[in-house]
Amino acid sequence: MTDRATTELIRRFTGEIRELLSPRALWAHGSLGGGDYREGRSDLDLIAVLERPVTAAGRVRLAAAHRRLRRELPLAAKLHCGYLPVGELADPARPHLAWAHEELYRRPVTEVTRCELHRFGVVLHGAPPGELLPPVSDEALADFVAGELRGYWRPLVRERRLWRQDVWVDLGLLTLARASVTLETGALISKAEALDVLVDGLDAPAEVVGDIRRRRYGEGGTEPVSPEWIRRRADLTRAFLGPAIDRVAGGPRR
Secondary structure (H helix, E strand, O other): OOOHHHHHHHHHHHHHHHHHHOOOEEEEEHHHHHOOOOOOOOOEEEEEEEOOOOOHHHHHHHHHHHHHHHHHOHHHHHEEEEEEEHHHOOOOOOEEEEEEOOEEEEEEOOHHHHHHHHHHOEEEEEOOHHHHOOOOOHHHHHHHHHHHHHHHHHHHOOOHHHHHOHHHHHHHHHHHHHHHHHHHHOOOOOHHHHHHHHHHOOOOOHHHHHHHHHHHHOOOOOOOOOHHHHHHHHHHHHHHHHHHHHHHHOOOOO
16 A cells, blocks of 8 residues: 555656656556555655657656656655666666656666566556566576675775765665575565664664664654764764675675
8 A cells, every 4th residue: 555645646657657658567666566665755666668768859858747747746756767668678787767866867777676576566557577577587686786785885885974874874784684685595675674684683783773763664762863973873884884795795806
């Protein structure tokens, strides 16, 4: 079940995209598909499969449609959508047109996203993922997840200022926990489930995990946030995250 504002956003967006691009399919993945969606906090992650690439003129119209929807429905700021031509679905590394963070750019539809679509994707329009999207092997999924930890997240641990921001603390720790389960069992877990993994499986700093729970799920009440706590949280996160990534993903490649 989705809340009223999300339901209305999906209805409006689906209608707009069907009129503008006539997609063969429109799917939701991420939190909405995985059962951890929180209206106003979670992103609404979508994939549209198109008959052909979007033209230059089509990109102008598409951006205008997204911006109009954002003006009329504030929740549309959380809507992200990738646009994949049906003839270009096979390569997970190939960048495709996408709308996110108020702009159009190009990014790949990763192995994790593809597995989410196959395992718990929500069909909003057209054919299901199994009919159009090539499957991802367990080995390819594991290689991608480990590579992201080593190649993207591990170097970021050195960037001290990043870890004073809520978003980096949350994403860094939750990504690690979810990746650890995928590498061990092949499963894809939600962000809520990842919090338990951080405590029970990875021995993450309890203070930091509690902070994430309070902010994301309102568990444990609220506490005043001081500059001292922000600095301490950053130090605890960085001290834990670097060695934990090395344990989970096997250390940096040389």
